[in-house]
Amino acid sequence: MAIGENTRNCVVIGGGGFVGKAVVMKLLELGNWIVRIADSGTSPVSCLSDERDSLLSNAISSGRASYVQVDVRDLSQIVIAVEGSPDVFYTNAAQSYEAGFYLSHQLIVQGAKNVIEACRKCKVKRLIYCSSADVVFDGSHDIINGDESLPYPWKFQDMLSDLKAQAEALILFANDNDGLMTCSLRPSNIFGPGDRNFISFLVQQAESGWSKYIIGSGENLSDFTYVGNVAHAIISAQEALDSHSVSVAGKAFFITNNEPVKIWAFVSDILEALGYQRPIIKLPARVVSIILSLVDWMHEKSGAEKNCFESAKNLVKSASCTRTFNCSAAQKHIGYSPPISMEEGIAITIDSFTQSANGTFSTRCTDFCEQSKVDKLLGGGKVADILLWRDETKTFTCFLTLGLLYYWFCLSQRTLISSFAELLLLVAVFLCGHGNMPLNIYGFSIQRISSSYFEISENVTRDLAATMACSWNEGAHIVRLLAKGENWSTFLKVAVCLYFLKLYLSYSFSVVLGVALVFVFTSFYVYEQYEEEIDGIAKLLFVSVKKSMELIMKSLRVSFGSNLPDDLLHEQNALFGKNSEVAIQQILHDGVHSEECIGSS
Incomplete structure (x- = not known):
């Protein structure tokens, strides 16, 4: 497209970043903008362009887009970049804790001051800043349908949120200063193609095996915003400032996809589509936070970098809280309506990540969908779900019940017969009382226990008998293998089991039973989490023992031969x-x- 008289000039500061590139592409798609891309990268090719991105490449070659390298800490560079442009879109901000406090403050707060000063000097008319919904979140309290009346919290969730809130306040305060009109947009949880924060973090956790866990109840809601919708909102804010600035200038607006979702359902859909395992194990958020704080403190005491676990702790806070926002103000004053739905945005995001991975996700999907060894060993049914802690409520209930029975029979200082008699008496009293209770008490209905509940079906009996027969036959088969003396693997397994049985029998029955109870509810879970590591250690030990046996047999042969x-x-x-x-x-x-x-x- 040729450059015409109706085209407008603008500058996108941070145009090589995640949001900045989306704004650049949206402006170029509209066709009536000449875009100057200001970014800290060394060139437009290395910072923002893709060889497959013909739109951007053609725009640069035709003069509709240009590039200038800018460090927001240098006021003179920003002045050169924004000179002659009436509109400035500012999307540049530090997104990582690796920068540290001083560098982050320079990039976010001092950078905002420099951008404001450069816009005033160059007589820029409109400055639109991309902030974050995190500026109103304190890290602990839920936000349900929050609107722009929410104040900045007394204590912020993290360092970056604090610095972004300061930058946003500076930009809003600069409104109507030397003819400059400003506004700020607060998108919530931005995702989309090219995301190096949220989606990349999920992929890293999945690669390391931590994606199995759900932090908190898993029922909390959150708002997410597709990056293309953020770009659409930023351009809509510029148009609103240009036409009816009174209701927009100096204001901040929340931007979301207007489709609150359960955060762990969203995470599960992303991970599953990328070929990773869905989160299935629930962990209490408070316990995880305490553990991370303790580990962070230990790292700090050992001389490691401070706040090295800050991102993980903030993820725990965000993942266990509800955060939904009301976009009615943005709809009313800047005409924002998300053009891309959550379903479509997720599909585009997954497609971009899948293509960048060169088809390796399908292999991962096959690997993760396969049953683990311990799951197969436990039968993959209810027992596996309980012992592998896939449902915290059921597992804790079973553990508590077995613990009470253990106390009743082993630690109550009663004989086995008296313990059984008292337990049967309690059960009989309970069933009798339950049977004589009215069907309705103060509006609560009482469910009767059917007599068939205590019956054992023929199928269960046959299955139990078949299981016992299979166990007996398996034991006989192992004995035959040991008698032949040809299977060292079986011999070592039996020897280890007998040794541990000897250790158990050297203690009292109650101690053995207590240790076994704790062992059953921990060992299977630990093995599933570290299956490869434990298998590797076991394989190393087995090879070492086998080599030792070979050396012993070889020395015996030599000694026999010499005699x-x-x-x-x-x-x-x-x-x-x-x-x-x-x-x-x-x-x-x-x-x-x-x-x-x-x-x-």
Whole structure:
């Protein structure tokens, strides 16, 4: 498209970033903008362009887009970048804790001051700043349908939110200063193609195996915003400032997809589509926060970098709280309406990440969908779900019940018969009382326990008998293998089991039972989490034992051979060869047989 008289000039500061590039592409798609891209990268190719991105490449070659390298900490560079442009879109901000406080403050707060000063000097008319919904979140309290009346919190969730709030306040305060009109947009949880924060963090956690966990109840809602909708809102804010600035200038607006979703359902959909395992294990948010704080404190005491676990702690806070926002003000004053739905945005995001991974996600999907070894061992049913802590409520209930039974029979200082008698008495009293209770008490209905509840079906009985028979046959098969003396693997397994049984029997029954109860509810869970590591250690130990046994057998063969008479050694070498185990066994057998014959005669 040729540059015409109706085209307008603008500058996108941070145009090489995640949001900045989306704004650049949206402006170029509209066709009536000449875009100057200001970014800290060394060139437009390395910072923002893609060889497949023909729109951007054609715009740069035709003059509709240009690039200038800018460091927001340098006022003179910003002045050169914004000179002659009436509109400035500011999307540049530090997004990582790796920068540290001083550098983050320089990039966010001092950068905002420099951008404001440069806009005033260059007589810029409109400055639109991309902030974040995090500026009103304190990290602990839920936000339900929050609007622009929410104040900045007394204590912010993290350092970056604090600095962004300061930058936003500076930009809003600069409104109507030397003819400059400003406004700020607060998108919530931006996602989309090219995201190096939220989606990349999920992928990293999935690669490391931490994506199995759900922090908190998993029922909390959150608002997410597709990056293309953020770009649409930023341009809509510029148009609103240009036409009816009174209701927009100096104001901040929340921007979302207007589709609050359960945060862990959203995370699960993303991970599953990328070929990773869905989160299935629930962890209490408070416990996780305490553990992370403790680990962070230990790292700090050991001289490691401070706040190295800050992003993880903030993820725990955000993932366990409800954060939804009301976009009615943005709809009313800047005409914002998300053109891309959540479903479409997720599909575009997944497609971009899948293509960038060169088809490796399908392989991961196959790997993660496969049952783990311990799940197969436990049968993959209710027992597996309980012992692998896939449902915290059921697992804790079972553990508490077994713990109470353990106390009743083993720690109550009563005999086994008296314990059974008292337990049966309690059950009988409970069932009798429950059966005589009215069907309705103060509006609460009482469910009757059917007599069939205590019956055992024929199928269950047959399955139980079949299980016992299979166990017996498996034991007989193991005994036969041990009798042959050909399977070292089975021998070692049985030996280890018998050794641990000996250790258990050396203690009292109550101690053994208590240890077994704790072991069952922890060992399977730990093994599933660290299956590869434990298998690797076991394999290393098995190979070491096997090598040791081979060396012992080799030394025994050498010692036996050295004690044989010369004529037997000559016969061995002639018939079988020097290093033949069969030869040694045959010669020894013949020698023993000869001695028996001499002794009998």
